[in-house]
Amino acid sequence: MTQAIDRVRQALLQAGHPDTIAMFAEGTHTAAEAAASVGCSIAQIAKSIIFRSGETPILVVASGVxxxxxxxxxAALGRKVERADPAWVEATTGFAVGGVAPVGHLAPALILIDEDLLALDPVWAAAGSPSHAFRTTPADLVRVTGGSVANVKA
Incomplete structure (x- = not known):
């Protein structure tokens, strides 16, 4: 777990983002838990969901609500997207489900950012474990991930 958090920290710093990673003993495994722990709305939680297209990881960073x-x-990516099982997620990203960060992945992912996050500031994202998160802005989230903004909500 420490290696995963360190990868997130390094990715943030390499992208010129401050190290805003904090540990929350109450846990940040779900969007609701994360919001309660950090003291923000559930919408402000930038949850990272991994899908797959063949062997390519697809990362969607969406508002917690x-x-x-x-x-x-x-449709946004122009390819078939399937669910990814937790073992594949961890093997491909280096993060266990519940701690998947938007940066610091082992393998490059195709990344989409939920357009609804752009209206929220700040936002909080997982930082490599189910008890670590980092604070960022929507603009910085798009910048550090290199993701494309899209309408992804159901």
């Missing part, structure tokens, strides 16, 4: 429409994700 939104469900993701896989068909919209596939």
């Amino acid at each position: 939104n469900r993701i429409d896989r068909a919209k994700v596939g």
Whole structure:
């Protein structure tokens, strides 16, 4: 777990983002838990969901209140998108489900950012474990991930 958090920290710093990673003993495994722990609305949680297209990881960073429409994700990327099982997620990204960060992945991912996050500031994202998160702005989230903004909500 420490290696995963360190990868996130390094990715943030390499992108010119301050190290805003904090540990929350109450946990940040779900969007609701994360919001309660950090003291923000559930919408301000930038949850990272991994899908797959063949062996390519697809990362969708969405507002904590939104469900993701896989068909919209596939249309935005122009490819078939499937669910990814937790073992594949961890093997491919280096993060366990519940701690998947938007940066610091082992393998490059295709990344979409939920357009609803752009109206929220600040936002909080997982930082490599189910008890670590980092604070960022929507603009910085788009910048550090290199993701494309899209309508992905169901």
